Amino acid sequence: MKKSKRILAGILALGIMLSLAACGGKDSSSSGQGGQSGGAALSPNEILVVGVSALPNGIDPEYHNSLEAMALSANVYERLLDWAVTTNENGTCVYDFDYDKITGALAEKWWRSDDGKTVYFKLREGVLSNFGNELTAEDVKWRLDRADALDALGDFHMFSTTGLSTAENVKVEDKYTVSITTDGVSYIGDLIYTHILTGIIDSTEAKKHATDADPWASDWLATNAATFGPYYVTEWSPGSQVVIEANPNYYGQAPSIKKIIYREIPNSANRLAMLQSGDIDVFDWPLPEEINQLKRADGVKIEYHQSNLSLRIEPLCTDPILSSKEVRQALAYAFPYEEVLSTVYLGTAKPMTSIQATIFPYYEKTYHYTTDLEKARELLAQAGYGSGFDVTISIDSAKADLERICILYKTSLEKIGVNLSIEKLPTGDLYNKRVNNDLQLYVNQDMAGFPDPQFAIGIFATNECGMDYNEYYSDFVEQRFAEAKFSLDEELRASVWSDLQKTFADDVGWIMVCEPGYYLPVTKALSGGVWTSLNGFDFRHATLDR
Numbered sequence: 001m002k003k004s005k006r007i008l009a010g011i012l013a014l015g016i017m018l019s020l021a022a023c024g025g026k027d028s029s030s031s032g033q034g035g036q037s038g039g040a041a042l043s044p045n046e047i048l049v050v051g052v053s054a055l056p057n058g059i060d061p062e063y064h065n066s067l068e069a070m071a072l073s074a075n076v077y078e079r080l081l082d083w084a085v086t087t088n089e090n091g092t093c094v095y096d097f098d099y100d101k102i103t104g105a106l107a108e109k110w111w112r113s114d115d116g117k118t119v120y121f122k123l124r125e126g127v128l129s130n131f132g133n134e135l136t137a138e139d140v141k142w143r144l145d146r147a148d149a150l151d152a153l154g155d156f157h158m159f160s161t162t163g164l165s166t167a168e169n170v171k172v173e174d175k176y177t178v179s180i181t182t183d184g185v186s187y188i189g190d191l192i193y194t195h196i197l198t199g200i201i202d203s204t205e206a207k208k209h210a211t212d213a214d215p216w217a218s219d220w221l222a223t224n225a226a227t228f229g230p231y232y233v234t235e236w237s238p239g240s241q242v243v244i245e246a247n248p249n250y251y252g253q254a255p256s257i258k259k260i261i262y263r264e265i266p267n268s269a270n271r272l273a274m275l276q277s278g279d280i281d282v283f284d285w286p287l288p289e290e291i292n293q294l295k296r297a298d299g300v301k302i303e304y305h306q307s308n309l310s311l312r313i314e315p316l317c318t319d320p321i322l323s324s325k326e327v328r329q330a331l332a333y334a335f336p337y338e339e340v341l342s343t344v345y346l347g348t349a350k351p352m353t354s355i356q357a358t359i360f361p362y363y364e365k366t367y368h369y370t371t372d373l374e375k376a377r378e379l380l381a382q383a384g385y386g387s388g389f390d391v392t393i394s395i396d397s398a399k400a401d402l403e404r405i406c407i408l409y410k411t412s413l414e415k416i417g418v419n420l421s422i423e424k425l426p427t428g429d430l431y432n433k434r435v436n437n438d439l440q441l442y443v444n445q446d447m448a449g450f451p452d453p454q455f456a457i458g459i460f461a462t463n464e465c466g467m468d469y470n471e472y473y474s475d476f477v478e479q480r481f482a483e484a485k486f487s488l489d490e491e492l493r494a495s496v497w498s499d500l501q502k503t504f505a506d507d508v509g510w511i512m513v514c515e516p517g518y519y520l521p522v523t524k525a526l527s528g529g530v531w532t533s534l535n536g537f538d539f540r541h542a543t544l545d546r
Helices: 067-076 137-150 153-160 203-209 268-277 288-294 325-333 337-344 373-382 400-414 427-435 453-461 475-485 490-506
Strands: 012-014 047-052 084-087 093-096 107-112 118-123 170-174 177-181 231-237 241-246 259-264 300-305 310-315 390-396 419-425 441-446 511-515 518-523
Touching: 047 268, 067 231, 067 241, 067 259, 118 137, 137 153, 137 170, 137 177, 137 203, 153 453, 268 288, 268 518, 288 300, 288 518, 310 325, 325 373, 325 511, 337 400, 337 511, 390 400, 390 427, 400 419, 400 441, 419 427, 427 441, 453 475, 453 490, 475 490
Parallel strands: 047 259, 390 419, 390 441
Antiparallel strands: 012 107, 084 093, 107 118, 118 177, 170 177, 231 241, 241 259, 300 518, 310 441, 310 511
C-alpha cells in the first residue's frame, strides 16, 4: 500500500511561529488586563471601519457560520494550528495550503501515536485570554466536550469529518497536553485544527455564564468572546455595529490596529460611496459593476483571490419534485450560465465545475452541464413533468446580484414550462430556514473552509455530517467515502475523490453557477491583511498608514 508522508507516526512536528515579512505588521508587545476596553485615545491608524452588508446574528463557533460570522471569528478566535501565509499573483496575502508548512498556533508541538490514530497537542505555556485566564488542556477538552454535547458545527468539523466518535476519546494528558483519538487513522485528524471554527474558548470564563437551562453558555457566547485570539468583542449592537478590540493579553504579536468597527450598511451603493469618501476603510461584498468601477478609483485598492468561494443553487433532494434526478438535471440544463457570467458578473467570475474548489488539491472538472433547453424538456418529459411545475427559489435579500441571477433563471425556466417564484429573505431568516431543510431551491454562496476533499465532500455530500442542507444522498457516495475516510493511501484517496466529484456533479447535487472570486475593496492606507479560507480577512497583522 502506498502511504502518505503525513503518517507522522512517532515523529514530533515542531510548530514554529509564522513569519509575515511581506504580509505582517509592526513589532510590538502586549500587556494589560483582558476583557476591558478604554484607556488612551487611539490614533486614526489604530481604528479600522469595515462596511458590511449585514452583521452576523452571533459569533458562537458552534452555531454561527454565515459568511459575516466567520469573517469575524477569523479575527477573534485562535486555533491550535495555523496555515502559513503566502502572497498571490495579485499581491494579496493568502493562506498557503501546503500541509507541510502548517505551523503551531495555540499548540507549539503536535505528533501522532505509533498507530496513527491519536494526535497529541502540546500547548504553549503562559497564554492568557482576554479575561486573564491561562490556556490549559482543560480548555481544549471543554471545547470538544461542548461540540459533542451540542451536536452543531463543532460536531461537523471536529467529529464527523475526522472520525472522532465521542468526546470521551479526548484526554487531558497533563496541564498543557491533550490527546485526541479517532476511530481510524484519519488523514485530517490533526490538520482540521487549522479551521477557523475550531477556535479554542476560555472555558474558565465561559462556565461563569452557564446556567441550568444553558449549561454550555450558548446565550452568552453568541455575542461575547472568551478568547485567546488577537481581538475580543466590546460592543454588539444588532442592526448597527459590532466592535472588536485588541486583546491586551494576546500571546502573539500585538495587533497594530487596536479597534475594528464592523458597521452595518445594507445598501451596496452606500458602502461604495463611503469607501470613496473615507468614511469606511473596507467594503465587503461589492457588486461586479462596483468592482470594475473601483479598479479605476483613487485611494482604493482591491484585495483579490480566486478563492474557494462558490455560488450554487441547492435543490432540496427530498422534495417530491426535486427528488427526481431527471428533474434536477433538467434544471441544470435550463440554467443560463454564460448569460449570468457576462451580464451579472461582468467578467469577474469563473465557471464552477466541481464540488471541490479549483484552488484545492484533488480538484477535477466534473460538472459539464451547459444551457440546453431541448435537453431540459426531454428530461422533464422522462420524469413525468412535461407540462412543467411551480418551484420557489430563496435568496439573501441583502445581495442584489442574487436577484438578478434568479430573474435570468426564471426567464429561462419559463421556456420549459417551469414557473419560478423568487423569495427574498433577510440573512438570518435564510440561514435558519436552510438549517431546518426548509428551502425548496436556494442560492447559496458558501465554501469548504478546509482544502482536503474529505472535508468538502464529507460535509456537503454525505449524511454523516449534517451540513448537507439540501439533503442530497447517494449510496455510492456514502460507500466510497467510507473507504477513504480512514486511509492514508494516496492512490485510493485520489480515486475516491475523483469518483465522488463525478457522481455529485452527474446527480446535480447542486446547480453549479460560478466561482465569484473574493474581492475586497479597501483603502490604500491598509496593508498586511490576510485572506482566510472562510473568505473573510484577518486583520491581526494589518497596518494603516493614513
